Amino acid sequence: MQVVHTISDLRAALHGRGRPAFVPTMGNLHDGHLALVRQARPLGEVLVASIFVNRLQFLPHEDFDSYPRTLQADCSRLEAESCDIVFAPAERDLYPEPQTFTVTPDPALANILEGQFRPGFFTGVCTVVMKLLWCVFAGSGGTAVFGRKDYQQQMVIRRMVRQFALPVEIVSADICRAADGLALSSRNAYLSDEERARAVQLSRTLAWLSQAALEPGSKLGALEAQAMQRLGDGGWQPDYLVVRQRSDLQPPTAETLRAGQLVALGAARLGQTRLIDNLEF
Structure with missing residues (x-):
């Protein structure tokens, strides 16, 4: 080499x-x-x-x-x-x-x-x-x-x-993940042991958001706000937790929400470490 x-x-x-x-x-x-x-x-x-x-x-x-x-x-x-x-x-x-x-x-x-x-x-x-x-x-x-x-x-x-x-x-x-679901990142090294144990909350919240978004009658804005609150209650400082169209990262319309081809994206700070993640669905 x-x-x-x-x-x-x-x-x-x-x-x-x-x-x-x-x-x-x-x-x-x-x-x-x-x-x-x-x-x-x-x-x-x-x-x-x-x-x-x-x-x-x-x-x-x-x-x-x-x-x-x-x-x-x-x-x-x-x-x-x-x-x-x-x-x-x-x-x-x-x-x-x-x-x-x-x-x-x-x-x-x-x-x-x-x-x-x-x-x-x-x-x-x-x-x-x-x-x-x-x-x-x-x-x-x-x-x-x-x-x-x-x-x-x-x-x-x-x-x-x-x-x-x-x-x-x-x-x-594809994203490589640890056994508990945390996306691998160089910045994971900044996490304390206690923060590392909680870091998986980001991927789990995105999974919850993606599942809830597909439920009939779901209100996407309310779900995104709820996802932000979930992380905030867990001691995070979230920047965004959203569902977007994969094609252009714009908010889905009622039609595209039914059609799929969506992605849930999130960025949040845990302590001094800012983590990002996403989940296609």
Whole structure:
């Protein structure tokens, strides 16, 4: 396995090796990340993972400086999964000058839910993903795998790739969960033992909301408010717990509510840790 740090070294390592399959990460890898790597393995001729904590997608009060950086351990785990190339640039390598050109996604999709509570987040995500895709796929096509836990994010990226006609297929991978149902996340490491025991309440509340939404005569707004109250009573600070159409993340109409193809999404803070999750139904 090669570990490279500059764009020129990455392109030299990729030269002549065929179509890449790519898994972008911010490191501090867990089993959910490794599941993405395994899914990507047969989708290309050379398997690339990136590790880069992207300053552009963190708000000033968020955890950029304290976000776990575990490059040596991450590389060991990727080598065990037969990854071919790890691209681990320093900030000066990926952003050698201030990134004054950015990618601004469609506000109809990017300014709701996560975008409402983290303004500018998806501009930071789109800018770094666009740059990483060009670094990996310049002169070739290929496949990139993203986790479905970041549901809105992978929708934004998929639309960006389509509208810019990038030669990249975006593949969504299922959420990996712990035995009790908690979605795996690097930020789970921030939870105390007591908080970890309660963290599964988020996925259970989304499951309750999705089931209740399908009951005849259900009032979706009231159910969403009740879901927020459930988490609030459990000591959480919820940002949103909603049911949306999978196609565009807009509130369902009476017709689309009956037809299905829905997703329940939630974001809430437990102590100092903000968790997100979703459930398609």
